[in-house]
Amino acid sequence: MRTSQHTDAHAAPTLSISLHQLRLFVTLARHRSFTRAGDEFGITQSAVSRSIRELEDEIALRLFDRTTRQVALTDTGRRLLARIAPLVEELEATLRPHAQASGEAGVVHLASSCGLTASVLPAMLASCRERWPETSVVVIDRPQSAVLQLVRSGEADLGVVIAPDNLDELSAEPPHAHAGFRSYISPWHESIRNIVSCISEGSKATILRRRPMKICVYGAGAIGGYMGTQLARAGADVSFVARGPHLAAMQANSVKLRIDGEEHAVKVRCTNNPAELGTQDIVIIALKAHSIPAVVDLIPPLLGPETSIVTAVNGLPYWYFYKHCGELEGTALQSVDPGGRQWDVFGPERAIGCVLLPAAEIAEPGVIEHHYGKKFPIGEPSGEITPRLQALHDIMAAADMEAPMRDNIRDEIWLKLWGNLCFNPISALTGATLDVLTSDPGTRALSKQMMLEAKAIGDQIGVNFRVDVERRINGAGAVGAHKTSMLMDCEVKRPMEIDPLMTVVQEIGRLVHVNTPMIDAVLALIKLREGVNQGTARAQPAPQSQKAA
Template sequence: MSDDSISPSAPSAPLRICIAGAGAIGGTLAVRLAAAGHQVSVLARGQTLQAIREHGLTLHDLHGTAHARPAADHRPSFGVQDVIFLCAKSQDMAGLLPQVAPMVGETTVVIPTNNGVPWWYFHREGGRFDGQTVKAVDPEGALAAALPLAQIIGSVLFITAEVESAGVIRSVNPHLMVLGEPSGEMSERLLRVRAAVESAGIEARATDRIRDKLWTKIIANISTNPLSVITQGTLQQLYGLPELREVVSQIMRETLLVASSHGARVDIDPLTFLQLGEAMGAFRTSMLQDLERGRPLELAAIGDAVLEMAERYAIPMPITRAIVSLARFRGEAAQQQRAPQTPAAPQPAARAA
């Protein structure tokens, strides 16, 4: 069943929605959903939390400028929610899931929005690896144990956004969210969430093959994010400059083989994919933004997990592996440069012979 064959459900009543993580994506969702009349709360911390409490959230996107003042706290003080969007980086999920647990009731829907291969990938996958874990993103199985997997709906976000300052987000491209049950079921709760997202002015699609759409986004992520860290290139440069476009194309080809080996049907015309990417303009990938802000890079989910899934079928990925390794080196070097320097211990004075 294709996405287009699924008719949209009727607009739903306002929902209690928590956005866990108010960065570029979380802030975009919070503003749009609040503007649609949903009861939105935000789990945030630090300068972002302070900015939301004092000034609210401001979003500049293709709809214009919108402002929202959602309830905000660093604690899960909002009560049981209908929907929780997990908008943290994949490496931050282990710390986030125990925080949101008190807001999860029997019917709460939990929707991770992070990039790369999700920890729930093999939950009700139906194939030879059904029920297994992706070690790169959940090495000890802590994520799978933190929340009931049955309450997760998968999502793939095609939203480009950037934080201009604490509480202020800018997005210059159309918003699209694809939602799907890990089991492939077209459930009532799936259609209800889809309707809520659509009511917020975000194009929303429900699919019975969410992993196909995951691989589309995974291919986009892995072919550009690590390379952007090495080159400092924008999407326009990565997809447009011949020398970078060739590297992007090789990584795409390697990853497409992994996707098809895992049963995904990825409908990508490489040339069109490259042209659309170039048309996104001088936008910096989320991984490049993290590098520039001194944050850890999301390489486990975007890079290592794909390499792990390639190894399940003994698929070599030489170009991808090299680029991921170089990006990791660049990220670790940047972290070391930003780390506080410990003063060197005084050396004993030299004595004349």
């Protein structure tokens, strides 16, 4: 029997687009140069141009404005980049471990001054091919001044020159100095160390590397310590600001991270005085959010003109309504930023949002134990994919952390806050773990009502909730017999994260005229619990009406 297939005349045509084209699109948007994008892929400028033109023809959209002097994204291109870049990054992150497991060749981008490319480099690279056939070297032949710039920008992994000067932020490895080089490069790029070793043998050339990114983790507790230790292992110049026995142990014995069945000891500069550390490229604020107001005036010594601040905190950050484009644009949230001090001292323009999804704990002073998860969604307040966001993503990826770049990081922040808002205080008040409080009919119903109140607020300020209430509650229950951070703080009478998780939602509710009776009630209870824990709860004078009665 013959079966015929009929095509719906109104069906959307199938697009023929490759992952290679999408990767080229993202790369060209980052470099804004057909030549540099081609160098990164090891293909010609004309091949990049042709592939991008085919992509534009296929989707019937113009993505770039091209002139003889520059390449710039169109408005359409910027909107598409914000959506495509995170998808390409997630797909590559998914495929990368499988590619590495199957022995995929390493690729090293080597910038070389013209004289060296023509004279000594061919013999060196032939030796490299013989010794490490699995490693590919893409040679970028440029004048010496251009070599320096390629290494500065990160477009080249290494640069090879003779007698360089004006190195600025670059570090020079003289001949035969490669033994200590590995501590400055990402561990996934073992190929680079091999190339450095090969070129250094019998050569008078100087090998250049980019200065390691300077990153200060302010609040090197469980999550901050995990992030910082991984970044240090990936080659970043990391420092920790910490305190107490944890600080003393890290200063004396290095930082120890237990992860994936192994323990890694990493030497990181640790202090309780940030003024000792100098200006940084990135400051990761990983304190409990309610602790930040007390240290605002200690952070400016870390900030240079280009320093970014990554808010690795639970709850809503101080910059939330910066570039929000809603009615509350520019609003400083008093419950998380009293008096707008963070807004004024840090500046919202420095901020990069970060959502904390992994779980870790301080097993003992100086020892951090990673439990699960490696994902830290990141994003600019504006939703743009900026060079600094890309740089943060790249160093986190090198450190074996997933950092998907989001075009609306506020949605991610709210998705986590949505559960923290109810699960944390209810668990602290009852002592129940997540599996119990999400399955008990009473506490499940209370959680749902609190979440619906929060959703009504989120709807007013443009939040997109990609899951419904029931699915969010079920997801929390699936975690199992897990104690929330607020419950653990309550048990040992540490200050709890009440304002960043609850009071701030109540505050925004009042700003947008949404009533929050269930949130108000639970907030009153957990604040009283906090007062009892801290010894500040006192009987209040009776109102006049009660005295008269």
